[in-house]
Amino acid sequence: MPVTMRDVAERAGVSIATVSFVVNNSKPVSAKTRERIEQAMLELGFQPNFVARALASRRTHIIALAYPAQEHPLDRSGLEFVLSAARRAKASHHHLVIWPIANEADELMALVGQRLVDGVVLMEVQLDDARVDALQACGLPFALIGRTRDPEGLAYVDIDFDATMEAALDHLQGLGHRNIVFACGSSDEPGYRLYGPFVRQESAYRRLMEERGLTPRILYTGPDAQAATQAAVDLEALAPEATAVLVGGEQIASGLMAGLRRRGRRIPEDISVMSTVASRATAATCFPTLSIVASPGVELGRLAVDALLTQLAGGPIPPPELRAGVVEPAESTGPAPDRQPEPA
């Protein structure tokens, strides 16, 4: 029923090899022959069979996006990575399969062993990640969104957490804040110490605060919005004099903001709240709207696929790509209280 190369070859009066050459533009073909073949393809509505091509060429043109859906429920900023990666794959004539698998090596290797994909993109990379070692051992090309503790020689893209934290602190200091707490997922959370984005943001925050002669204070909120709502109490105990909180993710930011408001703190009059690694969509739905450093998720999703495709094209491991977020001020940050013209 479906039209094959054989059908095209017959109608054009050539061999199927020649048809293959023009379909893939893989060898020179005379103008008249090419034209006859193209005509035949048009008339028959020929489309090459992806699977047959994959088997013969040993290239499936399918890449996998491994995402630990259980461990890290995807928020909107995480979603941006996924959709951007899918779009990029499609633009480069690849398919993107989603592998919602646990954050360990066994399941990943079982899937890789099927030889369905040419390469894989890993999300939510841990500082020490068994999946990375396994992938290296089996020789399948891969790229990381995020990075391990020592990512030397790996293909990865990640948020530039140093620049991101610097931009965030600039914004807050520009408003006169000096007592700035950093809030992120709980240290009691399993695997917290292994989660790069929190660890890297925390250390950038500590370094920058000290460089600026300010006192770093960390609030561990727990893993989700609900826990963060409760953690508003802890904030007051930890740093009653704080005039601003910088939060490491949008879920926690919105939860913490709700907790503060519930306790009668006005935002931003009493305390400013800002989130890094956040999406504009979530920022707009907060009340007051949330000042953020917008996550470069769209860009990084695209770059991760690029890094993989470079390798698939026979290129070397591409250099890392780090991208800082963009500060987008909104209503949740304002002048530090001691600078305000009229007291409430």
Added chain:
Amino acid sequence: MPVTMRDVAERAGVSIATVSFVVNNSKPVSAKTRERIEQAMLELGFQPNFVARALASRRTHIIALAYPAQEHPLDRSGLEFVLSAARRAKASHHHLVIWPIANEADELMALVGQRLVDGVVLMEVQLDDARVDALQACGLPFALIGRTRDPEGLAYVDIDFDATMEAALDHLQGLGHRNIVFACGSSDEPGYRLYGPFVRQESAYRRLMEERGLTPRILYTGPDAQAATQAAVDLEALAPEATAVLVGGEQIASGLMAGLRRRGRRIPEDISVMSTVASRATAATCFPTLSIVASPGVELGRLAVDALLTQLAGGPIPPPELRAGVVEPAESTGPAPDRQPEPA
């Protein structure tokens, strides 16, 4: 390099056909032979090649999820469908590819013509959907999340909008509300009249309100949270006496809520807000937390894949599956003002 069936056959001293029989459990094999083969597979670490199997058997075990990412930016409730579908596919030994394509037939058919997938799941189905016709014409099995105007004979799963609206109105009426406005995406929005969830919710709302002797009033907010924030003004013009707003989606609900608060309306003291087709995650990050009819996205994602797999297994078009959401009261709804014990 990779271990093939030939390798296993040699080591076990059998033909590759026999190996295939035990791998697929497709024909009876004597216990001793089976054991030798299984032993050989274990020793060699054999894993069948997915692509070769697909070519020979004409079944790729890959299904596509077509999602019009441009037209409908995915919110968290939309995301639930996707991840649930991917999990279900994986549990049934299928792969799920994401096709972020426009909501029209051409691109879909080009992808289908590659013969990469056994079937497709369509999201964001329009009342009149060219993709559905195209899929039917080409004979590829498919299932819909959502449904066309006349879905008779199609495999689909969808939200039970009648039951969902009924549950929502029950909740609000139970709190004493009688002036209940329904808010959803703008009628000026291109394609609005074609978008099933809004159309079906609106008509269910009208019918139920009239059945209950109440006056239906519709607020068209515009497509996103930002537009909905502006639309708070229109609400006051449209129905100054309204004590509750029922909103058709979480993005619009959070935007509208921000707009109301900005205008000094207290939620829920002055006006209650409730959203249908919403995720618990978003509800928890709103302030006040949002009362919702939780979207059955996880269930529907699973059921859609089930409906497709049933057909792939040779079964008939399965009957439709409609699921109502579950009411989850939170802070954004409260007693109607005229019932409140003490006035503000």
Added chain:
DNA sequence: CTGAAAGCGCTTACAG
């Protein structure tokens, strides 16, 4: 520039 042929790694009638 073009073709005959082997081969990618499986599945599946068909025989026995």
Added chain:
DNA sequence: CTGAAAGCGCTTACAG
């Protein structure tokens, strides 16, 4: 219960 063989629809040296 087991095997020899054809075939899935392409690609790719190899020859000419």
